[in-house]
Amino acid sequence: MRADIVPRPLRGFVIPALLVALWWAAVRFGWSTSPLLVAPGKVWQTGVDQVASGKVFAALGASLWRDLAGFAIGASAGLLFGALLGASRLAERFIGPSFHTLKQISLFAWIPLLSVWFGLGDAAKVAFLSLAAFFPVVLNTFEGIRSVPPDLLEVARVLRFTPAQRWRKVILPSAAPAIFAGIHLGLIYAWLATLGAEYLLVSGQGIGNLMIDGREHFWMDMVLFGVFVVGLVGFTLNWIASRIEARALAWRGRSVAQF
Amino acid sequence: MPRVGTLHIDHLSKQYAVKGEPLPVLDNITLTVNPGEFVSIVGSSGCGKSTLLRLIVGLEDDYQGEVLLDGQRVVGTSLDRGIVFQEHRLFPWLTVEQNVALGLLNARFTEAQKTQSVREHIALVGLEGFETAYPHQLSGGMSQRVAIARALVNRPEVLLLDEPFGALDALTRAHLQQELHRIWQAEGITMILVTHDVEEAIYLGDKVVVMEPRPGRVRRIVPVELAHPRDRTALPFARIKEDVLAEFAGEAEAATAARHADRRGDGTRGPDSGSALPNGLRFAL
Numbered sequence: 001m002r003a004d005i006v007p008r009p010l011r012g013f014v015i016p017a018l019l020v021a022l023w024w025a026a027v028r029f030g031w032s033t034s035p036l037l038v039a040p041g042k043v044w045q046t047g048v049d050q051v052a053s054g055k056v057f058a059a060l061g062a063s064l065w066r067d068l069a070g071f072a073i074g075a076s077a078g079l080l081f082g083a084l085l086g087a088s089r090l091a092e093r094f095i096g097p098s099f100h101t102l103k104q105i106s107l108f109a110w111i112p113l114l115s116v117w118f119g120l121g122d123a124a125k126v127a128f129l130s131l132a133a134f135f136p137v138v139l140n141t142f143e144g145i146r147s148v149p150p151d152l153l154e155v156a157r158v159l160r161f162t163p164a165q166r167w168r169k170v171i172l173p174s175a176a177p178a179i180f181a182g183i184h185l186g187l188i189y190a191w192l193a194t195l196g197a198e199y200l201l202v203s204g205q206g207i208g209n210l211m212i213d214g215r216e217h218f219w220m221d222m223v224l225f226g227v228f229v230v231g232l233v234g235f236t237l238n239w240i241a242s243r244i245e246a247r248a249l250a251w252r253g254r255s256v257a258q259f
Numbered sequence: 260m261p262r263v264g265t266l267h268i269d270h271l272s273k274q275y276a277v278k279g280e281p282l283p284v285l286d287n288i289t290l291t292v293n294p295g296e297f298v299s300i301v302g303s304s305g306c307g308k309s310t311l312l313r314l315i316v317g318l319e320d321d322y323q324g325e326v327l328l329d330g331q332r333v334v335g336t337s338l339d340r341g342i343v344f345q346e347h348r349l350f351p352w353l354t355v356e357q358n359v360a361l362g363l364l365n366a367r368f369t370e371a372q373k374t375q376s377v378r379e380h381i382a383l384v385g386l387e388g389f390e391t392a393y394p395h396q397l398s399g400g401m402s403q404r405v406a407i408a409r410a411l412v413n414r415p416e417v418l419l420l421d422e423p424f425g426a427l428d429a430l431t432r433a434h435l436q437q438e439l440h441r442i443w444q445a446e447g448i449t450m451i452l453v454t455h456d457v458e459e460a461i462y463l464g465d466k467v468v469v470m471e472p473r474p475g476r477v478r479r480i481v482p483v484e485l486a487h488p489r490d491r492t493a494l495p496f497a498r499i500k501e502d503v504l505a506e507f508a509g510e511a512e513a514a515t516a517a518r519h520a521d522r523r524g525d526g527t528r529g530p531d532s533g534s535a536l537p538n539g540l541r542f543a544l
Contacts, residue, residue: 155348158316158336160365169361173352249352 038220046221047228055210056229062205063194064233066122070129071190075183078134082141082182086175103135107193111200121204125197132193133186140182144175177249184241191234207233264329264339264416264449266292266315271324273310274474283474284310288324290468290477292417292451297443299464300453301503307475308453312419315451316342328417338366341410342419345426347402349394355381355405356390362412380408383442400431407439411446420452424459436462440487457503461496462489469506479506 006014020040026032027039050056084091085099110131118124148171156170172179198208207229214222273285284307292298302308313319315326317336326333328340341362349358359380363373381390384404394402403423410418420439424432440463443450454460460467464483471478481503485495 151344151346151348152350154318155350155361157318158340158342159362160336160338162365165364169364170350173350176352 035218036220038224043221043224043228046219047225050222050225056207056225059205059207059210060229060233063198063207066125066197066206067129067190067194070126070194071133071187073126074130074133074190075137075186077130078137078182078186079141079179081134082138082179083145085138086142086145087171099138103139107132107135108196108200111197115201120201124201125194125204128197128201129190129193133190136185136189137179137182140178140185141175144178144182145171147178148174180245180248184238184245187237187241188234191237195230264294266290266417266449266451267325267327267330268292268311268315269325269327271311271314271322271326272474273307273314273319273322285314285322286474286476288475288477290480292449294416294449295447297450297452297463297465298468299460299466300451300468300470301455301457301460302470302475303455303472303507305475306470306472308470309421311470311475312342312421312451312453315417316340316419338413339416340419341413341415341417342421343403343406343410343423345422347394347399347406349402349405349409351394354391354393355386355397358394358405359408359412362409366413368413376412376414380412383411383445384408385438398431399427400435403427403435404438407442411442411448414446415448417449417451420450422454423452425455432456432459437488439463444487457500457507458491461499461503462491467499467503469503478509481506 024040027037047056081099085096086092107128110128114124114127114131118127152170152174153166156166161169194206195208198206199212202209202212207226211223211226211230214220214226268288268290271285271288272283274281274283276282288311290298300308300311310319314322315333317333317340320334333340350361353361356377359377360373363376366373368376381387384407386401386404386408389397389401394405397405407423423439424435427435436459439450443463450463452460452463457467461483467481467483469478469481470476481499483499485499489496
């Protein structure tokens with residue numbers, strides 16, 4: 001088979017399309033009679049119903065709101081903390097070891113503690129999400145600031161930059177790629193943790209609760225629809241972050257002129 | 260239009276601490292650079308010539324002796340003293356224009372004057388049309404031109420050049436030497452060039468300071484009394500070149516003598532003093 005049978009932009013869809021076809025065939029030709037195997041059409045129908053009744057939007061809205069709130073808190077705290085660790089050797093010496101120990105603790109190990117402190121509601125979930133976003137942002141911000149080229153800092157000295165100018169003109173732009181990578185990771189981690197939080201702190205509304213509901217009632221179509229929505233949201237968040245990153249860091253292009 | 264900028268270096272010594280032991284880098288340097296003069300400093304690696312520039316620009320302190328610009332002791336960096344490093348050190352996230360404008364961030368100019376000065380200096384280094392290019396779009400030679408513009412844009416009294424063309428290919432280097440000469444004449448500013456290229460030193464310099472290593476000392480100051488533009492192939496040029504190179508041969512002989520002295524056991528130099536010999540010889544040939 002020649003590679004250009006499928007147009008280039010559509011090549012990524014080949015495998016999902018084949019899987020859906022296989023799924024459809026499994027139901028159509030009765031390869032399995034398990035009640036766990038629902039027809040693609042049924043999942044589609046559930047999706048249409050959920051969208052039409054607005055239930056999915058209510059659930060998604062609740063999840064996304066928590067996701068973004070937790071991300072905003074965790075990422076801002078991470079930026080400040082990472083910048084402090086990166087800029088001050090003293091801070092690194094005092095706080096660094098504690099931080100590096102804490103970050104080794106699995107994120108999910110925090111759940112019991114958080115639920116004791118904040119209950120099982122939104123506050124505990126948001127706290128959990130901010131923790132998920134916090135660590136990658138701190139680590140990348142710290143690395144980015146630590147690896148500002150000393151050569152450029154010397155230029156800043158020669159040109160008599162004030163401390164504010166040094167941060168604005170040298171340190172932050174130079175650390176920007178690493179900081180963006182951290183924020184990007186934080187955004188993804190926060191979304192993964194959003195679902196985790198809904199499973200582990202079961203109460204209230206959310207896309208995860210929708211899926212738990214589906215599982216408890218043996219509505220496989222609902223579970224599969226939930227999986228699809230969660231994937232779509234993750235994909236969209238990632239896409240938005242990549243676009244912002246690409247635009248902000250356009251200067252990292254390839255050489256186009258050689259003289 | 261020569262401006263002020265008499266640089267007076269008086270009995271300057273500098274040492275670094277290596278494993279707790281003081282390692283002398285510069286020893287008793289005395290040198291006067293007149294306003295508008297072009298001084299080349301040559302020497303083999305390890306003679307402290309870059310350290311000397313870093314002291315003049317104010318990136319290093321903790322020295323003995325005096326570095327005086329217009330009678331004022333040099334403390335820290337100042338917009339009166341610009342420097343071009345061997346690497347261009349441009350900010351990769353800024354365009355050519357923005358990189359040059361960095362030099363004016365703290366200059367006492369109005370915005371209009373700044374814009375004007377940036378434009379003039381981009382023209383001075385021959386990069387009109389590349390104002391909005393990013394460093395990764397430029398060749399090594401072009402990047403070094405931007406670095407020169409950035410150093411000159413706030414009109415310093417003294418421009419220091421630390422092997423600025425050392426990493427460029429021979430053709431680009433020859434071309435940029437001509438350009439630097441033109442800029443020096445156009446701006447009338449004092450320039451001090453550190454190089455290991457004897458021909459470059461003579462082509463550009465009013466005088467050539469020959470340094471010798473371990474610790475860095477001035478061996479001789481060779482005046483270059485040739486009219487500009489200088490012809491690298493002319494006999495008087497070749498004579499000065501021979502004269503300067505002879506100093507390096509002398510340095511090599513001195514190193515040999517010192518090594519013999521070491522063998523006899525009455526030398527005080529470190530065990531690695533002999534390593535200057537192959538460097539110096541390769542250099543002289």
